[in-house]
Amino acid sequence: MRSIFLFSILWITLISCDEKEVEQAIKPNIVFILADDLGYGEVGYQGQEKIKTPNIDALAASGKIFTNHYTAAPVCAPARCMLLTGKHGGHAYIRGNDEWRERGEVWDYAKAAEDPNLEGQRPLPADTQTLANLLQAAGYKTGIVGKWGLGAPLSEGIPTNLGFDYFYGYNCQRQAHNLYPPHLWENETKIKLNNEIVVPRTLLDSLADPNDQKSYARYEQEDYAPDLMHEKALDFIESNQDKPFFLYYASPLPHVPLQIPAKDRADYVKALGEEIPYDGSQGYFPNQNPRAAYAAMIAKLDQQIGEIKQKLDELGLAENTIIVITSDNGPTYTGGVDFNFFESSKPFTNGYGRTKGFVYEGGIRVPMLVNWPGKVEAGTSSDHISIFYDWLPTICELIGIPIPDDTDGESFMAAIYGKAQKPHEYIFWEYPEYGGQQAIRMGKWKAIRQNIIAENSLEIELYDLENDPQEQINLAATNPDLISKMEAIFKKEHSKSELERFHMPALGD
Numbered sequence: 240m241r242s243i244f245l246f247s248i249l250w251i252t253l254i255s256c257d258e259k260e261v262e263q264a265i266k267p268n269i270v271f272i273l274a275d276d277l278g279y280g281e282v283g284y285q286g287q288e289k290i291k292t293p294n295i296d297a298l299a300a301s302g303k304i305f306t307n308h309y310t311a312a313p314v315c316a317p318a319r320c321m322l323l324t325g326k327h328g329g330h331a332y333i334r335g336n337d338e339w340r341e342r343g344e345v346w347d348y349a350k351a352a353e354d355p356n357l358e359g360q361r362p363l364p365a366d367t368q369t370l371a372n373l374l375q376a377a378g379y380k381t382g383i384v385g386k387w388g389l390g391a392p393l394s395e396g397i398p399t400n401l402g403f404d405y406f407y408g409y410n411c412q413r414q415a416h417n418l419y420p421p422h423l424w425e426n427e428t429k430i431k432l433n434n435e436i437v438v439p440r441t442l443l444d445s446l447a448d449p450n451d452q453k454s455y456a457r458y459e460q461e462d463y464a465p466d467l468m469h470e471k472a473l474d475f476i477e478s479n480q481d482k483p484f485f486l487y488y489a490s491p492l493p494h495v496p497l498q499i500p501a502k503d504r505a506d507y508v509k510a511l512g513e514e515i516p517y518d519g520s521q522g523y524f525p526n527q528n529p530r531a532a533y534a535a536m537i538a539k540l541d542q543q544i545g546e547i548k549q550k551l552d553e554l555g556l557a558e559n560t561i562i563v564i565t566s567d568n569g570p571t572y573t574g575g576v577d578f579n580f581f582e583s584s585k586p587f588t589n590g591y592g593r594t595k596g597f598v599y600e601g602g603i604r605v606p607m608l609v610n611w612p613g614k615v616e617a618g619t620s621s622d623h624i625s626i627f628y629d630w631l632p633t634i635c636e637l638i639g640i641p642i643p644d645d646t647d648g649e650s651f652m653a654a655i656y657g658k659a660q661k662p663h664e665y666i667f668w669e670y671p672e673y674g675g676q677q678a679i680r681m682g683k684w685k686a687i688r689q690n691i692i693a694e695n696s697l698e699i700e701l702y703d704l705e706n707d708p709q710e711q712i713n714l715a716a717t718n719p720d721l722i723s724k725m726e727a728i729f730k731k732e733h734s735k736s737e738l739e740r741f742h743m744p745a746l747g748d
Contacts (some may be wrong), residue, residue, distance in 0.1 A: 266378065266483040266638050267611070268560040270476075270547060271630075273322070273487070274540055275315070275386065275494035276595060278570030278578070280585030281537055282606050289511070289581055290534045294545030295564060295608070302562070302610030303655065304620040309680070310568045311627035312670055313595055313602035315412050316360055316388045318567040318627060319489070323369045323389075323401075325631030325646035328669030328677075329732040333389060334741040335672040337361040338413065345413070348438045352414060352421050355392040355429065359411040361738070362396020363389045368643060370631045371402025371485065377640050380404050380479040384472040385489030388412040392424060399426055407471040408489070409464070415491050416523060418498040419460040423467065432462040439496065442519045449516040449527065452501075458524045463500055465492055469543045473550050480554045483638075489567075490543070493536035495574030496523035503539050507531035517575030529575040558612045561637070563630075565607040569594040588709045598668050598678040598687055599710050609655050616657050623654040624680060626666045667732045671741040679728055685710065686725040695745045699725055 279285060283292040284299040311321035312328055312335075320326075320333035328334050338345045339361040351357040363369075371381045382405040383398050390396015391410065398406035409415040410424045416439045423430050437457055447454035472488050497517065508531040519525035526532050544564065551557040570576070570583035572591040578584065584594050584601035594601040607625075609615055629648035636642060636650040647667075654660035665681040675692030678685065683705040690696045699722050701715040715722055735748045742748035 265559060267614075268483055268551075268556060269374075269379075269485045269634065269637075270551070270560060270562045271485070271487050272544060272547070272562065272564045273319075273385070273489045274564070274566040275489070275491050276568060276571045277493060277537065277540070277566035277606065278581075278583035278594070279587060279601070279604050279606055280582050281493075281570060282541075284608070285606055286585060287581070290537045292537065292541040294541045294548065298544070298548065298562060298564065298610040299608045301612070301617045302608050302619075303615045303657070305607040305609070305623065305625060305654075306620055307622050307624040308565060308605060308607035309603050309624075309626040309666065310566070310605050311668065313568045313597055313668075314670075314672070315386070315567055317670065319387075320363065320389055322567075322627040322630055323371065324363075324367060325370070325628045325643065325648045327626075327628050327647040327667050327732065329667060330647060330734055332363055332367065332737060333361065334736055334738075335670060336412070337738065337740055339391065348413065348416070349436050351411065352436050358414060359391025359394065360388050362391060362394035363401060365395035365400045367396075367401060368645075369402045370634060371398075371487070373402070373631070373635060373640065373643075374485045374638070375402050375404065377638055378483060379638075380482055380484045381487075382406070382472075382475045382479075382484065383487040383489060384408055384468050384475065385487075386412060386415050386491050387489070392427070392429070397427065403487075405475060408468050409491065415464075415494065416496060418464050418491065418496060419458070419462065420464055423464060425471075432464075432467070434460040434462050437524075439523050440519065441524065443525050449518065449525070452527055455525065455527055458496075458498060458526070459500065463498075465490065465539065465543070466500075469546070472543075472547065476547070476550050476556070477554065480556060488547070490540055492540040492543075493533060495571055495576060497526040497529050497532040497536070497575050498524065499532050499535045499539060504528065504531050504535035507534045507538070519575070521573045521575060523574040526575055530577050530580055533576050533581070561609065561611040561614070563607070563609055566605040568596075569602040569605065571595050586708055588711075596673045598670060598676045600685075600704070600708060603668065603678075611655075615655060619657060621654050621657075621660075623651055623660050624663055624666060624682075625651045625654070626663075665728060667728065669733060671736070671743050675743050675745075677729055677733075679725055680704075681725075681728075684721065686722075686729075688729065691743050691745050697726075697745055699729075701725070 283296040312318040385408045419434045517529040587601035632642040632650040668678040674690040677688040685702045687700045702710040
């Protein structure tokens, strides 16, 4: 009788657990796919017609799209820092791209390729709390495959010092300016590749025919980094299938240079027809078929995402794996990319000053979807306003561990599950490059400061995103009370950076 009684109590306890407690009993795997410079309008489910992304579109159709998701910074390194630390640009350690120039000739690609003392970016301190070490402490195997950019190879800021059990890819975002690099890194080991050093901005020979594919042979070598990294991502999943894992797949695609193997671009060369070759004058490398190459790079990313999903299915892991797909910032304006042809930032404004590097919508609003069979309702979307620094508290809540007190983010787990979600009062950006910028989104309102450093300006622009998503009509003059509120938030959220490089004197630094 006693055993029957105890079993009854246990059964009542189990069935009285709410959905959240049951979900937390088995920790889900997490595959977080971060594309590089993928624009809001460059995927099919967002209306892209010239580039085919069937695998991403299928995951969107069987998952949830978030239409108001933002990166925390409009360029690589700070966006990745804020994603992993849960801090916004007014508090984060890395607030811009910092090449750690006091070391010497860090922008000399060939010298940095040979000397790890010149490679990589300024490091996060080793005691930095990251999403990875929180997950590691919770029993996860953690891996990053792709681009790091948060600490040079011989510094304290390498991935394996900051919560990752495994790393394979580019340590340095400058070395990532060649997709056929001379080396990659695996943990702390430099892996030589079967590629010669070809320095970015190497132009065609003066007598070369730009309409002859043979003229471009030096830019397409043997070991294509995105393919090598993809194999390591698949291996990481297979090797860790018996334990909860976190794979941060920070793909270098579709960041320029325009480099893609011939077999991968052939369909787009045919589909898009004859083009004017790109001569390399806007940086990176020349390309005979720049539109076809760029489309093929996004298609390659899509293919690899499909293979990740296939691997999860084959291993029986799909139902216990949450997949996130997003981008580190808006699309580029350089390197031969025809952003107008592809309408890369649609429905926002395209081009320099409005996309990558800037806090207008085209630079910071990014595609984002969440796929989790049986947990996230298929074919749904959310207009909840969320941002990169929300991911740390969201994933903490997802796996049932305490949310750190010092995060700037707020969990949006309820929105992922399709439940009532408390909105942010506001979200905040601070970016001390491209003239120095700050921004706030509060509901439909967007406040922007530009040229804080360049012109010592604290003038505020104000836009109604509901009626003016392209941010063309500045309403600051007719909304003085709202401008006063925005000024107070700008002051509240800014703290003086530990690094002089990120100081903005107009803010009191």
